[in-house]
Amino acid sequence: MSYEAITAKVRSGGPGASFDQMTHGLNASAKTRVTALLQRNARRYPAGSNIILEGDESDPFFLVLDGWVALNKSLEDGHVQTIDIILPADVIMPSAEGVSAFDVHALTDVTVCAVPMQELDKLEAADPPHMWTSIRALSAAAKARIAERMLRLGQGSAEMRIAYFLTELYLRVSACNDNQDMVFHLPMTQQQIGEFVGLSSVHVCRTLRRLSRNGLIDTSDHLKTVINDFDSIANIAQIDINQLKAEILPSDC
Amino acid sequence: MSYEAITAKVRSGGPGASFDQMTHGLNASAKTRVTALLQRNARRYPAGSNIILEGDESDPFFLVLDGWVALNKSLEDGHVQTIDIILPADVIMPSAEGVSAFDVHALTDVTVCAVPMQELDKLEAADPPHMWTSIRALSAAAKARIAERMLRLGQGSAEMRIAYFLTELYLRVSACNDNQDMVFHLPMTQQQIGEFVGLSSVHVCRTLRRLSRNGLIDTSDHLKTVINDFDSIANIAQIDINQLKAEILPSDC
DNA sequence: CGGCCATTTGAACGCGCTCAAGCGCGGTGG
DNA sequence: CCACCGCGCTTGAGCGCGTTCAAATGGCCG
Structure with missing residues (x-):
């Protein structure tokens, strides 16, 4: 497809x-x-x-x-x-x-x-x-x-980087969406995610699985990434969602 | 002073x-x-x-x-x-x-x-x-x-980050200089260098000392940082000096 | 069904971190 | 003038996170 x-x-x-x-x-x-x-x-x-x-x-x-x-x-x-x-x-x-x-x-x-x-x-x-x-x-x-991203690349744990990555891309993908279902598609391999967040593909895998096992996200259907517990993810990523939205999304949308 | x-x-x-x-x-x-x-x-x-x-x-x-x-x-x-x-x-x-x-x-x-x-x-x-x-x-x-910098923050070793840091700031400080003595002043504590390159101050110290012990740099007079072996430093930092100069220095200088 | 690529998991190593103590130097006050 | 203080640098010890290497599993497409 x-x-x-x-x-x-x-x-x-x-x-x-x-x-x-x-x-x-x-x-x-x-x-x-x-x-x-x-x-x-x-x-x-x-x-x-x-x-x-x-x-x-x-x-x-x-x-x-x-x-x-x-x-x-x-x-x-x-x-x-x-x-x-x-x-x-x-x-x-x-x-x-x-x-x-x-x-x-x-x-x-x-x-x-x-x-x-x-x-x-x-x-x-x-x-x-x-x-x-x-x-x-x-x-x-x-x-x-x-x-x-640089802040987390230099100072954050693997978990924080992955959580931030998921949040950032979710926000950007769904910026002009009105539906709130927290489902989106990530057309990247774990290798590519690793290149983005500064981790090996192996550790990207481990970290995603841990989040998944704890019920925070769902990646079983790898065409759809689901964020189940947005608050926990944002918390791990140390994100203030409203502030982040204002900063990283171009205003006219 | x-x-x-x-x-x-x-x-x-x-x-x-x-x-x-x-x-x-x-x-x-x-x-x-x-x-x-x-x-x-x-x-x-x-x-x-x-x-x-x-x-x-x-x-x-x-x-x-x-x-x-x-x-x-x-x-x-x-x-x-x-x-x-x-x-x-x-x-x-x-x-x-x-x-x-x-x-x-x-x-x-x-x-x-x-x-x-x-x-x-x-x-x-x-x-x-x-x-x-x-x-x-x-x-x-x-x-x-x-x-x-982000490339090295995500993918480089401590030594590479420090070497890149030294090179970048030397190039920028002396961009409009004609003297080639590779001496400049770094008005930063090791703590602050660590915040810049994503390392703890302790590890910044260790890395600088190692470079110093190997004769690549000289920090004994902490008002002056001296790069003794620019080629080795550039090599550790994985820098192509001319390309880097063209990229990171505003052209009119 | 077989081949290929991505994901998953295990095992072991090592880089860089934390904690902690000692040192050096400049500034300040007795 | 020296004693003291504080801050930054230095060094050691030990640990843990994330890496590398390797093998097994899973899913998609020919």
């Missing part, structure tokens, strides 16, 4: 929802123009492929239309660290100077839209305040996410 | 160098105007004090004129993680929404300049391309720095 087919079951809002989110706030004519631009520059990548490699030349700016993307850095010994995970309607900025600071890796089948700088300038000319406000909000949210 | 007195010995360029760096690229009239703005809004904080607390309301934008600043996040159990260290001529963006995502902590006596949003807009009106270009370069460098 494809990733889209799976998430279609779990998420509300079908294909096209990303476009709505991204053009949200624009007037009608700008909206059609931007949507056209996005569709024109859209490209597909299969799960497991690299969209950009660290050190490659790249456009400064990508929009993720669909699928999950990991931003990876790696050491010579082969160890990989995922710096951030990018979800649909979010933005990838591989950094200035035209050279990417990390691998951009497709966790699932992915549709992204490379936005060349001159196109961006055109958009800005069309609707300057909205465009940059929106970008600034997205990148502030990304910074906050990374800081929060 | 004050921090300024110490660094005056080590660094080239006296007081006022920060102003020059920050207004670099502006025309003469803009330069005087910006310098005046900076001096008008400048505030001093003693070493050890907090400039902003996590969750506080704050201006969106600070310029560090002098001294070292740590951006800290902490867990309830008291563990602290330093997300980034800000040096003179660099910028603090405590994040959008007017609420700071972290403590802003003075590692030394510090002079910062809070720039309210409306002032920023005025500056932008005066010289729009320069201002935002410069800010974007600074924040791209900050992102790259944090990613590079």
